Amino acid sequence: MSMHELLPIDFPASLREIPDPPKKMWLRGDMPPEGTKSLAVVGSRALTRYGREACEVLIAGLAGYPVSIVSGLALGIDTVAHKSALAAGLHTIAIPGSGLNDDVIYPRSNQKIAKSILKAGGALLSEHEPVYKARSYDFPSRNRIMVGLADAVLIVEAGPKSGTLITARLAGEYNRELLCIPHRIGDPHSFGAHLFLRTGATLVSESAHILEALRLPIHDDLNERIAPSLTPTEQCIYDLLIEPLQRDDLIRNTSLTPSEALVTLISLELKGMVKEKFGAWHRT
Numbered sequence: 001m002s003m004h005e006l007l008p009i010d011f012p013a014s015l016r017e018i019p020d021p022p023k024k025m026w027l028r029g030d031m032p033p034e035g036t037k038s039l040a041v042v043g044s045r046a047l048t049r050y051g052r053e054a055c056e057v058l059i060a061g062l063a064g065y066p067v068s069i070v071s072g073l074a075l076g077i078d079t080v081a082h083k084s085a086l087a088a089g090l091h092t093i094a095i096p097g098s099g100l101n102d103d104v105i106y107p108r109s110n111q112k113i114a115k116s117i118l119k120a121g122g123a124l125l126s127e128h129e130p131v132y133k134a135r136s137y138d139f140p141s142r143n144r145i146m147v148g149l150a151d152a153v154l155i156v157e158a159g160p161k162s163g164t165l166i167t168a169r170l171a172g173e174y175n176r177e178l179l180c181i182p183h184r185i186g187d188p189h190s191f192g193a194h195l196f197l198r199t200g201a202t203l204v205s206e207s208a209h210i211l212e213a214l215r216l217p218i219h220d221d222l223n224e225r226i227a228p229s230l231t232p233t234e235q236c237i238y239d240l241l242i243e244p245l246q247r248d249d250l251i252r253n254t255s256l257t258p259s260e261a262l263v264t265l266i267s268l269e270l271k272g273m274v275k276e277k278f279g280a281w282h283r284t
Helices: 049-060 077-087 108-119 138-149 164-173 188-198 207-213 232-240 247-252 258-270
Strands: 003-006 025-029 037-042 067-071 091-094 123-126 152-155 177-180 274-277 280-283
Touching: 025 108, 037 077, 037 138, 037 164, 049 077, 049 207, 049 258, 067 077, 067 138, 077 091, 077 108, 091 108, 108 123, 123 138, 138 164, 152 164, 152 188, 152 207, 164 177, 164 188, 177 188, 177 207, 232 258, 247 258, 258 274
Parallel strands: 037 067, 037 152, 067 091, 091 123, 152 177
Antiparallel strands: 003 025, 025 123, 274 280
């Protein structure tokens, strides 16, 4: 896919307004349509299962809305955010710390995700020359671009020494709404979210809270939304629910673990496809 050099005049207006905008950028793929809101998703590379599942469920609930998920293509939460956006049929923008040539995209293990993003109509962005290899000091600098592009920033998990704390503070400096997922008391991964919740960040426990922060109308009638795309796992569960089934019966008819089945059911519920009633799951 072709690569284009962008000068500041070509940047989204929100990125031109930050204190230290890039002098130029390179783009592979397509930026989202005009009117699309951008949500930057950041968090720990050493994420917990709780953080992963919370991120997956919240992004799944944005399916059908004009939202682009912005993240850094790193391991951990970034990877989950991009994959969840693709699964939900959402546009996504990856901003690696490297250039955009295939042979330098970092981390190397996420080259497949980068290609999936481009194939799905998303974008890769970098302020570095296409052949530039990432260095450790490039990542904090890269994060200012993520925040600059975003209408709101979602913090999933962040420990006391996490670089995510710097990104969260940038959100305040750039006047972006900061959203945080509450965490378990005493878990070190809760440090960042709870710190910023105490100082005025918005608590997010369901997808509707993100839509409110992005100032997008929440449709009660599912017919007003674009039909969400389903992952193979979601489609499998949905197909089994031709008749109401209890969760244990669903699990017995799939190769999923109880945890995987629950996450899938919650994802389908957030997409408005299923609901639980009297201990059994039904199609809506």
